[in-house]
Amino acid sequence: MRSSTNNKFSFQKKDLMNSSMEEEEEAAELRRGPWTLEEDTLLSHYIARHGEGRWNMLAKCAGLKRTGKSCRLRWLNYLKPDIKRGNLTPQEQLLILELHSKWGNRWSKIAQCLPGRTDNEIKNYWRTRVQKHARQLNIESDSKKFLDAVKSFWMPRLLQKIEQKTTSSSSSSSDVNLKNCSHQFVSNNSVLPFVSSSTTPHPPSTIIYNSNNLPKEISNFETNPSVFSSEFVEFYDQKPEINPEKQKLVLETPLHVSNGNSVNVYNNNCNSQIPDDSNSYMDCCSYDMEGGFNLGAPMTELVGSYDEMYSLLGRQVAEGDWFTSDLGDAFWNMDDIWQFRE
């Protein structure tokens, strides 16, 4: 429950059992509620000169009548220079969906993969947007059913949205351009159940692009991270076919990324970024939202075109594997998902 103050925006009187009278008086003067411009300026200037950390001390020294906690939160969620404002991009939404399916409510961990986004923002997004749709579908947002719905309907639509965006406009440096590759990326069986019968699971890999949209790193997360093998990474333009020998998808010509450069499969060593603990590979994984969306597994692997995917989805719905068509329709009709405000 909330503290004893009736008004959120009043001064705070903390329960300080062991504090001195002086401390009590100080605590009684602590401000709560929205930050003023003056407070923001004080905090920003102080951090610019002295750096972050030691928040309680910082609050005092900066002359702020706030708790250290409050200062930290204000800085991390609002004032920090690299904080991104504005709505989450489809790419970011896609990533959130994927990472949440993997980690659950580990907001901070998820936020680490979205540069400039805060855990609070992601948490709010999940609660206000994602859970809303779960409610509309009348299913629990943490249920397998909803997870499946997200994976099979929402994620593909986001991918499609990304594709539409990139084909309709030239990309900015921060955009993800999937013009030539989005149709090749569908999910592995952990994401889209319908592909599981046709592909043998193989170690997922990821390409990380630099700011010029050139591949700067390829990681094969779930195998020995110090050894990258191109065995499992082939990106091509044509309709994919499964090579029965290698049990992987083989296409004909190299994939092109947004700037027209081919994606090279480097036999590089990326061990400097990959810790021994491959179970927590995302801790070291850089989802490079600046340089380009990392179309890495485990979410995305090569399968077929969107047409094929939707065809498969349609069949799946028709066959009633685990999804009723009503539920599918409900997802298709969630137009607000696609209202990406600029």
Next chain:
DNA sequence: AACCGAATCAACCGCGTTGTT
């Protein structure tokens, strides 16, 4: 224009973890 319910998001809290003495 006024009202009202829903949605959004900044800010708070409790509590577990980590660091320091």
Next chain:
DNA sequence: TAACAACGCGGTTGATTCGGT
């Protein structure tokens, strides 16, 4: 090693904004 402080995370709240009537 115990005690305390600081930090950080996830859950929750409630003021504000938005959109419909």
